[in-house]
């Protein structure tokens with residue numbers, strides 16, 4: 550995947566290419582922007598451009614060097630991600646040792662650190678020393694969806710390259726590249742991605758639609774004022790999901806609630822705004838559920854589920870949290 554093949558992010562692409570061609574790319578960079586918009590492929594393309602013997606400063610995508618970088622098999626390019634919740638000192642030292650050592654065969658050593666906001670204080674300090682005086686062959690790229698969470702001392706040493714959400718057309722091109730799909734599925738996934746193709750990569754659509762049916766049943770139940778016994782059963786079902794599945798269910802519920810609010814507000818009355826719906830394929834069903842809610846209650850549901858999502862890091866009891874939220878949402882208007 551060379552620069553030519555990368556989809557979207559025209560400003561980032563232009564800035565990086567200009568730096569590469571002039572041979573003046575800062576030795577440390579911070580790639581900041583939402584998850585799933587292409588920061589890692591861009592970082593790998595930089596690594597290719599720095600090391601490609603065929604098309605220097607550009608990357609050919611076909612030589613042995615480019616090919617191995619793309620597969621993570623090049624001895625001078627390393628991708629590091631936090632081992633657990635944090636990047637600890639041992640992992641940081643090892644990565645630093647790698648990037649300060651002379652290249653084996655390429656021109657540059659490239660260290661790409663994913664979720665770089667996860668450095669703990671000691672690891673950040675160790676990295677800082679290298680950022681202050683990097684050897685000429687070292688290229689460090691920190692990647693983060695929360696660049697503001699990095700220590701100011703690190704941010705001041707790493708010029709930020711900003712990444713944004715992709716346009717719907719760009720998302721479709723990314724998805725097309727991942728493999729052949731029926732046009733309806735492609736359109737649906739592109740809407741679901743909300744500008745972040747990485748968010749739907751590898752999604753099992755069949756399983757997703759099944760989860761969506763269950764989430765819709767819950768919202769339907771809430772809309773009807775819901776019998777307590779059935780709500781508690783639903784809370785038990787959702788609350789007992791493993792954490793990643795539970796988070797996915799919360800984000801699914803949030804997406805459905807946003808669509809309901811959109812319909813409720815009348816924003817989707819015309820065809821143009823109907824495109825705003827994520828779940829446009831079940832619009833009639835959504836409309837019927839929306840009729841049973843007030844806009845205020847939809848917003849309350851959104852904030853209750855969002856509060857649960859935020860509380861997950863505190864290891865809350867998920868069943869109890871869902872019970873409390875659902876019972877609260879059936880009371881009042």
Ligand SMILES: [Zn+2]
Pocket residue numbers: 601602603604608609610611612613614615616
């Ligand atoms: Zn090449």
